[in-house]
Amino acid sequence: MTTAPSGNAPADARITVRPVRPEDYEDVRRITRGAYLDAGYFTDEAHPYMAVLADIEHRAEHAEVWVAERDGVVVGSVALTFAGQRYTDIAVEGELEFRMLAVDPVVQRGGVGRAMVERIIDHARTIPGIEAVSLTSGSDMVRAHRLYESMGFVRVPDRDWEVPNEDILLWVFRLPL
Numbered sequence: 001m002t003t004a005p006s007g008n009a010p011a012d013a014r015i016t017v018r019p020v021r022p023e024d025y026e027d028v029r030r031i032t033r034g035a036y037l038d039a040g041y042f043t044d045e046a047h048p049y050m051a052v053l054a055d056i057e058h059r060a061e062h063a064e065v066w067v068a069e070r071d072g073v074v075v076g077s078v079a080l081t082f083a084g085q086r087y088t089d090i091a092v093e094g095e096l097e098f099r100m101l102a103v104d105p106v107v108q109r110g111g112v113g114r115a116m117v118e119r120i121i122d123h124a125r126t127i128p129g130i131e132a133v134s135l136t137s138g139s140d141m142v143r144a145h146r147l148y149e150s151m152g153f154v155r156v157p158d159r160d161w162e163v164p165n166e167d168i169l170l171w172v173f174r175l176p177l
Contacts, residue, residue, distance in 0.1 A: 018067060020060055028067060031076065075106075076112045077100070101144075113144075114147060134156075138168060
């Protein structure tokens with residue numbers, strides 16, 4: 001349904017966004033787990049969702065996964081999905097959803113997350129039938145909310161949802177293209 005980026009460089013020319021490769025899997029696993037733990041979203045590495053975050057092989061099989069490199073080192077990752085696909089949480093027809101955006105805690109606040117989201121938006125604009133980009137974010141992920149809002153995403157509270165059997169409220173954000 002979509003073609004992955006060929007390595008387009010965002011504003012920071014040292015950052016490249018490209019499709020994940022098997023040799024990136026360990027970096028993606030480390031970065032994703034580290035980002036969620038470092039931010040305090042989960043305090044226990046044994047939490048069941050930590051296993052989902054670590055399973056990059058499954059994610060790459062069922063979603064489109066990109067990585068961000070800075071100076072040739074993998075520093076972030078994200079999964080893209082569409083309505084009806086296995087990794088989709090909230091995308092409806094006409095939306096590209098991104099999930100599990102993670103930036104290595106060592107380089108956070110350095111523009112990597114913004115570069116990945118810019119690339120996702122640019123990519124979405126090239127896909128016929130895609131009219132918006134959507135995502136969910138934990139209600140307590142305040143830094144992420146500021147990033148998304150600064151890029152034009154707006155909350156869609158009527159689409160917010162709770163993770164089954166957890167005390168986690170997920171907010172929906174959407175950017176019309």
